[in-house]
Amino acid sequence: MYQDYKNVELVKPGGLDLKDRLVGVQRVTKVTKGGRAFGFSAIVVVGDEQGVVGQGLGKSKDVASAIAKAVDDAKKNLVRIPLQKGSIPHEQKGKYGGARVLLMPAAAGTGVIAGGAIRSVLEAVGVHDVLSKNQGSSNPHNVVKATFDALLQLRNAETIAKQRGISIDKVFNG
Structure with a gap:
């Protein structure tokens, strides 16, 4: 899958x-x-x-x-989804069928700003602060799969450093 x-x-x-x-x-x-x-x-x-x-x-x-x-x-x-301080590491778009989902990290205390199917997925992951937008279809099956598409594309700094073969400091400082 x-x-x-x-x-x-x-x-x-x-x-x-x-x-x-x-x-x-x-x-x-x-x-x-x-x-x-x-x-x-x-x-x-x-x-x-x-x-x-x-x-x-x-x-x-x-x-x-x-x-x-x-x-x-x-x-x-x-x-397993990479999380960073109760939010997601970076902005990410996901799509499945006619459903489009936009996930954006948020500051601590913002809460889960999401509707219906997206909220269920994000709360199950353990995200506490995130902004989201459902663009396109509101079919719950496709929205859940689009949210998973976005979450599965997330990468944290350690993963990026490992893939590039450099230190974590170089990821941030170039």
């Missing part, structure tokens, strides 16, 4: 205190020869609020099992 990103660190769920957040539940209908078959689709974000987060989708005939399946799926897709 995350093979397109260079510095993705996959995390095993064992030993983590994961909290799940329900982003959305949709009732879906399959029209068959015998009539309509109703089911539910749930999207969930799980995280330890210290930089580890995952998202999952679950589908079932009833809401409770759809959410349970989504939580299990999310635990299989955990990644």
